[in-house]
Amino acid sequence: MAPFASLAIRRVGHGLAMYLLMSLAYSIVFNGVADNALRARVDEEVAVALRSSGNLAKIDYDRLREETREAKLRQYRLDEALPSRILWRAFDVATFHFGRSQTVTSSSGDRDVLGIVLQALPNTLALFGTEALLVMLLGGLVGLLAARRHGGALDRVASILPMVSNGLPTWWVGMLALMLFSYVIPLFPSGGVHVNPTPTGWAGIVDYLHHMALPLVTLVSLNLWNPAWLIRNLIGDTWERDFVRFARSKGLPERRVGIHVIAAIKPAIATMAMLGLVQSLSGNILVEGIFGWPGLGGLYFTAVQQYDVPVLMGVLSLQTALNLAGLVVLDLAYDWLDPRIRLGGKA
Amino acid sequence: MNEFLSSRSARAGLAILAVIGGLALFGPYIVAYPEASTRWRDISYWEDNPAGVPPAWVDGPWNGWALPSSTLMKTSPPLVRQGSAGRLMTWRFSGGKPSAIARDLVFRVPGGEGKVFLLVREASADAEGGGIGGNGADAAAAGAGGADPAAAGAGRELFRGEVDLVPGGTLRLGIPSVSTTGISATMYLAAGQADPGSPTILLVGKSAGLLGTDAAKRDVFTGLVLGIRWALLLGVVVSFLTVLSGLLLGTFAACYGGIFGSITNRVYEFFSMMPLLPFLVAVSAIHKPSLWTFAGLALLFFWTRTFKTVYSRALQIKAEGHIEAAVLVGAGPWWRVTRHVLPALLPYAFAMMAMSVPGIILAEAGVSLLGLGDATTVTWGQMLHDALVQGAVINGMWWWVLPPGLAIAVMGLSFALVGRGLDKVVNPTMSRR
Numbered sequence: 089m090a091p092f093a094s095l096a097i098r099r100v101g102h103g104l105a106m107y108l109l110m111s112l113a114y115s116i117v118f119n120g121v122a123d124n125a126l127r128a129r130v131d132e133e134v135a136v137a138l139r140s141s142g143n144l145a146k147i148d149y150d151r152l153r154e155e156t157r158e159a160k161l162r163q164y165r166l167d168e169a170l171p172s173r174i175l176w177r178a179f180d181v182a183t184f185h186f187g188r189s190q191t192v193t194s195s196s197g198d199r200d201v202l203g204i205v206l207q208a209l210p211n212t213l214a215l216f217g218t219e220a221l222l223v224m225l226l227g228g229l230v231g232l233l234a235a236r237r238h239g240g241a242l243d244r245v246a247s248i249l250p251m252v253s254n255g256l257p258t259w260w261v262g263m264l265a266l267m268l269f270s271y272v273i274p275l276f277p278s279g280g281v282h283v284n285p286t287p288t289g290w291a292g293i294v295d296y297l298h299h300m301a302l303p304l305v306t307l308v309s310l311n312l313w314n315p316a317w318l319i320r321n322l323i324g325d326t327w328e329r330d331f332v333r334f335a336r337s338k339g340l341p342e343r344r345v346g347i348h349v350i351a352a353i354k355p356a357i358a359t360m361a362m363l364g365l366v367q368s369l370s371g372n373i374l375v376e377g378i379f380g381w382p383g384l385g386g387l388y389f390t391a392v393q394q395y396d397v398p399v400l401m402g403v404l405s406l407q408t409a410l411n412l413a414g415l416v417v418l419d420l421a422y423d424w425l426d427p428r429i430r431l432g433g434k435a
Numbered sequence: 436m437n438e439f440l441s442s443r444s445a446r447a448g449l450a451i452l453a454v455i456g457g458l459a460l461f462g463p464y465i466v467a468y469p470e471a472s473t474r475w476r477d478i479s480y481w482e483d484n485p486a487g488v489p490p491a492w493v494d495g496p497w498n499g500w501a502l503p504s505s506t507l508m509k510t511s512p513p514l515v516r517q518g519s520a521g522r523l524m525t526w527r528f529s530g531g532k533p534s535a536i537a538r539d540l541v542f543r544v545p546g547g548e549g550k551v552f553l554l555v556r557e558a559s560a561d562a563e564g565g566g567i568g569g570n571g572a573d574a575a576a577a578g579a580g581g582a583d584p585a586a587a588g589a590g591r592e593l594f595r596g597e598v599d600l601v602p603g604g605t606l607r608l609g610i611p612s613v614s615t616t617g618i619s620a621t622m623y624l625a626a627g628q629a630d631p632g633s634p635t636i637l638l639v640g641k642s643a644g645l646l647g648t649d650a651a652k653r654d655v656f657t658g659l660v661l662g663i664r665w666a667l668l669l670g671v672v673v674s675f676l677t678v679l680s681g682l683l684l685g686t687f688a689a690c691y692g693g694i695f696g697s698i699t700n701r702v703y704e705f706f707s708m709m710p711l712l713p714f715l716v717a718v719s720a721i722h723k724p725s726l727w728t729f730a731g732l733a734l735l736f737f738w739t740r741t742f743k744t745v746y747s748r749a750l751q752i753k754a755e756g757h758i759e760a761a762v763l764v765g766a767g768p769w770w771r772v773t774r775h776v777l778p779a780l781l782p783y784a785f786a787m788m789a790m791s792v793p794g795i796i797l798a799e800a801g802v803s804l805l806g807l808g809d810a811t812t813v814t815w816g817q818m819l820h821d822a823l824v825q826g827a828v829i830n831g832m833w834w835w836v837l838p839p840g841l842a843i844a845v846m847g848l849s850f851a852l853v854g855r856g857l858d859k860v861v862n863p864t865m866s867r868r
Binding site: 404 | 502591680703705708710713714716717721731788794796797800801805806807819822823827828829830831833836837839840843844846847848850851855
């Protein structure tokens with residue numbers, strides 16, 4: 089078999105194993121609470137099923153209730169032993185059978201967890217995909233400019249701000265932004281993705297962007313400093329390598345030398361960008377929660393507040409799946425791009 | 436050490452840390468509410484403060500020089516009129532700022548017993564007497580010899596009605612928003628009713644303290660100072676333990692390799708992918724979350740933050756010539772780890788410890804914001820949680836939202852600065868530029 093194909097199978101297999109393991113871990117961790125949620129649901133459903141049987145004799149009614157109850161318990165596997173319940177639930181979670189939520193509903197009032205989670209996903213992708221893109225663009229620009237004027241004003245700012253932003257709670261900056269630009273000076277909406285009623289066409293897109301602006305600016309303005317600093321250091325390190333000295337000593341103008349440097353650090357930057365993109369798929373619980381952004385993180389925030397375990401497990405499982413899939417794809421992309429592997433290990 | 440101190444960032448970081456540490460040590464002696472650490476959630480401890488007001492230093496002509504914090508008015512000796520069926524006692528209160536408007540007025544009677552009739556009204560300073568004048572029925576009931584107490588100078592009525600005095604206890608009467616030139620209170624007591632003692636009036640201002648108060652009337656500055664110790668304790672202890680375990684696991688996994696190495700790497704992979712929050716949610720379902728649950732879970736999860744760096748560094752060091760030479764002369768893996776690899780990595784570990792503190796403080800704050808924090812301690816995350824839940828953001832109460840987050844940021848920055856200073860010393864290639 090071609091080395092790339094066997095490697096691909098190994099990578100995918102590893103990702104799948106990881107996914108199953110983590111589903112099992114979620115199932116173990118939430119076992120007690122999830123069981124209670126299911127029991128409550130069984131009681132609810134038994135009551136619904138017996139609503140039309142109120143005119144039965146007491147003995148018959150009790151027997152019917154017990155039978156319905158037992159059937160329901162069997163249906164949800166609550167009559168099985170603990171290890172088996174855990175395994176079944178892990179399997180359900182891994183295969184996206186999350187069941188029904190306890191309190192959280194989708195925008196149409198539905199309580200199917202998969203539907204709720206899938207409804208939240210596009211919002212997370214929109215906000216954090218844009219964020220990852222802008223962070224890389226602006227971070228790259230700042231890093232480049234800081235590296236060009238070594239020791240200059242921008243360089244010094246770029247060396248301090250990563251330390252500031254690393255210790256700064258993004259969600260707290262969000263609270264301040266919201267307080268200032270949404271309540272004191274009402275420029276931006278305080279939550280959600282659309283005004284009510286939702287405008288259609290271009291107006292709808294503009295409205296969406298208007299809702300996205302505040303969280304986006306908050307996230308980008310804090311997150312761009314780390315990549316900027318890394319890129320600045322990368323350029324600085326590369327600038328002192330031999331091939332750059334050679335390029336200079338043979339008389340190339342600085343601009344051309346710069347092109348060589350950028351070509352040398354391209355793979356590292358691509359890695360950084362892709363990793364940022366993969367991580368952004370999961371969203372951010374606290375920032376989305378503060379801004380009332382109805383993405384995966386916002387859903388998680390609500391689910392924690394309302395203690396809705398099926399929704400929690402649904403969000404976690406989807407985030408895990410996306411994250412692992414992203415990492416596997418990323419690994420495969422490197423393998424594919426790495427000539428030593430692509431050419432069958434002969435290069 | 437000298438090299439470390441010569442770095443500007445390290446000195447700045449240490450200076451901030453010294454201030455923070457001083458506040459943590461001496462904080463309880465400088466705050467206005469020394470018992471706050473044990474009575475933070477005790478409503479009665481804070482009841483005399485105004486609720487949700489800005490800091491005292493925002494007062495100025497623009498809000499009419501509002502009354503700062505809480506002012507106790509001066510109480511005059513009572514004017515007693517003895518009647519056949521009972522007696523009228525009148526006190527006058529003065530000492531509020533003329534023209535200043537108080538947010539609340541707290542009227543307290545320290546003693547007495549049974550039901551009495553009470554009238555509280557505004558009075559100008561020069562008016563004498565004052566009492567239950569103008570109301571014939573009351574005057575008749577009082578039987579105060581028909582001599583109507585002087586009604587001259589008596590202003591707006593603030594309170595009129597029957598109140599129940601508690602023997603040995605305190606009657607507390609909140610009266611909203613009054614001007615504070617002068618106030619008089621008249622009480623009608625039946626014959627033989629116990630003397631109520633000298634009542635007091637506390638004017639509750641429209642601003643308070645260094646950083647205002649929250650919606651539960653608590654002093655924000657006190658909370659901020661109390662939060663330091665938890666942030667420091669949690670940050671330092673957890674980062675020390677996580678980096679230490681990451682360091683040990685990383686070096687041993689790299690040097691022993693084999694099954695131990697691969698198992699450690701698998702476990703690392705699992706915990707580095709796994710989010711911490713679900714575990715906290717599940718734990719908080721069983722019992723109330725405490726700082727120690729958080730510390731334990733953080734330890735279980737955050738060692739991964741140092742493991743991989745240490746692991747790869749240890750692999751590099753292991754392959755260096757002097758260590759291979761040691762192996763050739765018969766050094767076992769234990770010797771290799773304890774005499775060569777660990778000592779080489781220790782300086783990095785110190786830098787990592789300092790640099791991992793901000794992340795831990797952030798994690799605690801985030802967890803608290805979600806309502807999964809320790810509700811019995813005063814942490815900055817708890818304060819921000821309260822602020823969010825009680826609408827500080829919506830109502831623009833910046834004095835409540837701004838300080839805790841700034842404190843988190845400043846403490847994070849100070850540790851990051853120290854960490855970078857250390858890093859420059861142990862990583863000479865970095866300091867070259």
